[in-house]
Amino acid sequence: MKDLGELHHFFRMSVQRSGICLLLSQRQYMIDILARAGMMDCMPCSTPVDTNHKLAADGPLVKDEFGFCSIASALQYLTFTRTDIAYDVQQVCLFMHDPREPHLDALKRILQYIQGILDLGLLLRSTPSAELLVYSDVGWAGCPETWKSTSSYAVFLGDNLVS
Known part of the structure; x- marks a missing residue:
């Protein structure tokens, strides 16, 4: 190395x-x-x-x-x-x-x-915090063509967005 x-x-x-x-x-x-x-x-x-x-x-x-x-x-x-x-x-x-x-x-x-x-x-x-926070959201039947739902999420480690 x-x-x-x-x-x-x-x-x-x-x-x-x-x-x-x-x-x-x-x-x-x-x-x-x-x-x-x-x-x-x-x-x-x-x-x-x-x-x-x-x-x-x-x-x-x-x-x-x-x-x-x-x-x-x-x-x-x-x-x-x-x-x-x-x-x-x-x-x-x-x-x-x-x-x-x-x-x-x-x-x-x-x-x-x-x-x-x-x-x-x-x-x-x-950041002093090692807390893992996850937020999610769903749009039920949001596609006008297929009526499929969409979802999203955000993962934070402390104050930092990681995913």
Whole structure:
């Protein structure tokens, strides 16, 4: 075993130490996703999803299905440090087997949101509490197409979001 010094990068995550805090960021990874999607110069938006409607399974087929799936898959890895997009990415990924134009529009909306949050990350700080707290929520029959329910959760160790 060899001591490699302080941690700076780990699985495409940048780690910055500041006193007793660690900032985990995937800034370069987000830039790479935007570049791959051809959206480096897009206008940022304030929310990752249009809150007024749910995604439906209809509409014209996406011309580049492989590109859609590639970007959607890349966004799944991004949710490790950007928990705010986890639900929206999951909703887009539901249609990876048969992507339509409305799904591509939703994917582009997430990318526009990412353009505005490039400098944000996940802050982990030392905390005296080792208490494990779990919050969960369920949306019963929330999908207008299938009437399936959706659920979500957040796990905190002390003051730090860990899952």
